[in-house]
Amino acid sequence: MNILFLGETYRADAQTWIKGIEKNSGVTISTLEVKPSKSRVKRLWSLIFFFFKIAKVNGTHWDLVLAERSTSYGFFSLFVRAKVRVVAQQGITDAYPITGMSGVIKRAVKGIVYRNVDWIHAWGHVMVPAMLHAGADPAKIQVLPKGINLGLYLGRKSIPSQSRKTGIVTRSLFPDYRHEDILRAIELVSKTFPEVLVLIVGDGVLRVDLESLVLELGITAQVKFLGKVPNDELPQLLAKSDFYLSVPVSEGVSASLFEAMASRNFPIVSELPAYKAFIKNQKNGILVPVGKPAALAEAILQYLNNPEHYDLAVSKNREFIEAAVDFDSNMKVIYQKYLTILKNK
Structure with missing residues (x-):
């Protein structure tokens, strides 16, 4: 199986998603992301070059493309030749700012993406209203957090009695x-x-x-x-x-x-x-x-x-x-859903 991830791989949320799918699939995921820049001009050029990168990877037969943020990498995913496209929204809505022409354009892009992908991740119920407002099919939305590694985060058994807090x-x-x-x-x-x-x-x-x-x-x-x-x-x-x-x-x-x-x-x-x-x-x-x-x-x-x-x-x-919110349990459910969608394509 060939899997491609489109998103900012330095982010902890992205790393969790990638690790979860790699663990369950046994596949090393390929990644692509736009080179970050504070300059709008440089970022625009980076976006243009990113499209060339997408054209280059289209020579590969991708079974699954995972994209983070509907208004950017989700949109790019539509230009990747793949059997199944999955998009995850970031925050309550990806369409920031709420007002102005930028918001109008992002909401339009978001609607196009949600109507054309195979699966949409809402890591919590709070994300769903914006998805539905953008025209997402409720049947394509999965509400489930990626989870955390409970073996790492144990903490104290009880609150200590010392005065220092x-x-x-x-x-x-x-x-x-x-x-x-x-x-x-x-x-x-x-x-x-x-x-x-x-x-x-x-x-x-x-x-x-x-x-x-x-x-x-x-x-x-x-x-x-x-x-x-x-x-x-x-x-x-x-x-x-x-x-x-x-x-x-x-x-x-x-x-x-x-x-x-x-x-x-x-x-x-x-x-x-x-x-x-x-x-x-x-x-x-x-x-x-x-x-x-x-x-x-x-x-x-x-x-x-x-x-x-x-x-x-x-x-x-x-x-x-x-x-x-157990990482192992939730990511297993998420990956099994990907397999089901692939099987029915």
């Missing part, structure tokens, strides 16, 4: 993830709970600005930037943490949240549909409004002042992940 943030340092709100919230928290420590994992364009803000707020004792860490070290960091923070302005389905829940970290996250699907406020986590550092600080203090109250919640979160 550690939070963790595992989102890239880009504007949409609102790290500034987290830092301002920690500054408020530190006034009544100075023992708190927040580990910020990852890198991005805001790294220097955020480090300057930590100095300005006087919270160098409460915040530690770890930068980008190897994937195999992340489970160890989560195992040393007590609670998880993520307050983006938008979200699709977060593997980062699943990893934290599997590691028995108490989640404090944005009040978004994607998080509401898994977190029930004040039960197995706390939901906070976007862009409200004071509300986030209040939620963190609520946890810090009585962590034992949430011990059962984090255990239940682990049980949920084991039942619904």
Whole structure:
């Protein structure tokens, strides 16, 4: 079997998808992606050259083409000679921005793609409405997360009793993830709970600005930037943490949240549909409004002042992940569906 993946292979989500299919198929997947560039002109040329690459690989008989993001690689997949084309949406909708001519064009492209591919992945129910609005056939949509490796993410068996509590943030340092709100919230928290420590994992364009803000707020004792860490070290960091923070302005389905829940970290996250699907406020986590550092600080203090109250919640979160988000089980189901579609082509 010949399988081609179209997408940004450096992304953790893409790597999980590729590894899952390679594990179940026993096939090494070929990959193609557009060379990244901050320059619009260079990116345009990269897109043109990418079409030439697609023309070149069309000499190969592809059984299966997997494409990430309907408005880019999903569209490219239509020009690849293959038996079966599979597209995965990224986030609630791939058609960003919502307004303007760019949004109009992307929504049109998305509709063309969804009407012409064989299978569509929604890693969570929150993604489905945008798919249906774009004209996707409901019978072609599979709602199932890729899952995470539960053998890696174990975490603590119970919440320790020491006064020092550690939070963790595992989102890239880009504007949409609102790290500034987290830092301002920690500054408020530190006034009544100075023992708190927040580990910020990852890198991005805001790294220097955020480090300057930590100095300005006087919270160098409460915040530690770890930068980008190897994937195999992340489970160890989560195992040393007590609670998880993520307050983006938008979200699709977060593997980062699943990893934290599997590691028995108490989640404090944005009040978004994607998080509401898994977190029930004040039960197995706390939901906070976007862009409200004071509300986030209040939620963190609520946890810090009585962590034992949430011990059962984090255990239940682990049980949920084991039942619904196991990498081995979910990727086996996904690959078997590919085989079924291939058989019927």
